[in-house]
Amino acid sequence: DKTGTLTANKLHFNAVYPVGVDQSTCERLLADFAASATATNKTTEALIDGLQGAKRKVVDEVPFASIRKWSALAFNDTTPAATGDPSKGVPTTGVYVLGAMEMLRDELTLPPKAEAQLKQWSDEGLRVLVFAGNTDATTLHDAQGEVKLPPLTLLGLVSLTDELRPHLQ
Numbered sequence: 001d002k003t004g005t006l007t008a009n010k011l012h013f014n015a016v017y018p019v020g021v022d023q024s025t026c027e028r029l030l031a032d033f034a035a036s037a038t039a040t041n042k043t044t045e046a047l048i049d050g051l052q053g054a055k056r057k058v059v060d061e062v063p064f065a066s067i068r069k070w071s072a073l074a075f076n077d078t079t080p081a082a083t084g085d086p087s088k089g090v091p092t093t094g095v096y097v098l099g100a101m102e103m104l105r106d107e108l109t110l111p112p113k114a115e116a117q118l119k120q121w122s123d124e125g126l127r128v129l130v131f132a133g134n135t136d137a138t139t140l141h142d143a144q145g146e147v148k149l150p151p152l153t154l155l156g157l158v159s160l161t162d163e164l165r166p167h168l169q
Helices: 023-036 042-050 101-107 112-123
Strands: 007-018 058-065 070-075 094-099 127-134 153-164
Touching: 007 023, 007 042, 007 112, 023 042, 023 070, 023 094, 023 127, 023 153, 042 153, 094 101, 101 127, 112 127, 112 153
Parallel strands: none
Antiparallel strands: 007 153, 058 070, 070 094, 094 127, 127 153
């Protein structure tokens, strides 16, 4: 519902479909991404409410812009593991991107099962985003200061629900 006639623009985290990483790693990276963004929006607020992330040290950032339909963060640290043992942390060094598939399609390869999940969630009326990363990169800008994404690997799909307007429930 892009016009806002059916929904109230109150997003809620629904689920993560991990690709190439386990569920808990994907959720932790996504949660930390949302908790660490300097500028929040309805999407990051829904992720913050739905997932418990830790604020990480951001070394570079491209905030969400409607013209781009994605945001990106670069980290250079390690997330403490759920066990509380920092030596078993999930590495977050690298660049992480969250955004609309149509804007990141040229940057990613979507495996057939992930493509099917994206279609299923879209058909169910869920808002679906892609979450991708590159653990070898730590910058989002070129030498001239222009935004430049490194090669990305899909980490997962993220689904969000949008509340129906009260008169439609």
